Amino acid sequence: MRGGAMALMPEEFSQLDLPTSFKIYVQYLVYWIANDRSKPELSHDNARYFYLAYIAVARVIDSIEQSLVASSAWVDGFRVDLNRFPEYSATGIASVPGCEACHFRQNRTATFCVTLSGTPYSRLELAPPRSVEYLASSEADCDTADVAGDDGAGSMTAMYKVGRTCKQRSELCHELHHYFYHLAHYVDIALLPALSKEGANDQSDLNPDDLVSTLEEEGVIDRLFHDFKSLLTRAKAGFTT
Numbered sequence: 039m040r041g042g043a044m045a046l047m048p049e050e051f052s053q054l055d056l057p058t059s060f061k062i063y064v065q066y067l068v069y070w071i072a073n074d075r076s077k078p079e080l081s082h083d084n085a086r087y088f089y090l091a092y093i094a095v096a097r098v099i100d101s102i103e104q105s106l107v108a109s110s111a112w113v114d115g116f117r118v119d120l121n122r123f124p125e126y127s128a129t130g131i132a133s134v135p136g137c138e139a140c141h142f143r144q145n146r147t148a149t150f151c152v153t154l155s156g157t158p159y160s161r162l163e164l165a166p167p168r169s170v171e172y173l174a175s176s177e178a179d180c181d182t183a184d185v186a187g188d189d190g191a192g193s194m195t196a197m198y199k200v201g202r203t204c205k206q207r208s209e210l211c212h213e214l215h216h217y218f219y220h221l222a223h224y225v226d227i228a229l230l231p232a233l234s235k236e237g238a239n240d241q242s243d244l245n246p247d248d249l250v251s252t253l254e255e256e257g258v259i260d261r262l263f264h265d266f267k268s269l270l271t272r273a274k275a276g277f278t279t
């Protein structure tokens with residue numbers, strides 16, 4: 039890897055701001071994509087560098103997501119399905135009494151049908167490899183539960199008729215929970231021109247650092263960060279509706 043990032047001392051990591059952490063994590067995704075979408079071999083220092091940046095971004099996302107969940111009184115099945123399926127769509131329907139998503143169901147009127155779909159996955163796949171010393175028990179991740187019971191049967195769907203508030207909050211919550219999954223997809227798409235230009239026949243020749251530079255020069259990382267901040271703003275506003 040290029041740059042002076044490897045020279046950072048542990049206490050300096052805690053001073054990394056959100057834009058820097060975000061950029062470092064996108065850099066990791068480029069390494070991951072260039073390594074055939076699997077965890078790349080990294081030195082101890084590089085693993086630490088990427089992992090701490092990932093945790094900094096994940097904490098911001100998780101805290102807003104947890105607040106949204108805490109204020110939403112959703113039934114367990116709905117919450118599990120929100121976390122399980124990476125695709126979300128909502129369509130307006132003729133009003134029917136009751137909301138299938140929350141404990142206020144009797145007092146609500148459903149005006150949307152929410153469809154959750156896609157192949158369940160583990161968010162751990164998108165986390166940089168970490169060395170044992172950073173494996174805090176609090177990060178030992180409940181996400182494996184997301185794929186529990188999935189025996190590789192592939193895509194399924196779940197549908198709920200929900201009220202307006204549950205639709206609005208669940209859409210935000212879902213976008214937060216699956217943010218890394220969709221971010222990896224956006225980075226993947228942004229890399230397509232560069233990958234084909236450099237001759238995709240021999241991907242082993244591709245230098246991830248060059249790919250990162252290309253994304254930076256094209257303003258892709260700035261644009262992704264702008265979209266990320268806008269998601270955080272929309273999600274915070276979701277509490278008050």
Ligand SMILES: [Zn+2]
Pocket residue numbers: 137138139140141142143146200201203204
């Ligand atoms: Zn509801």
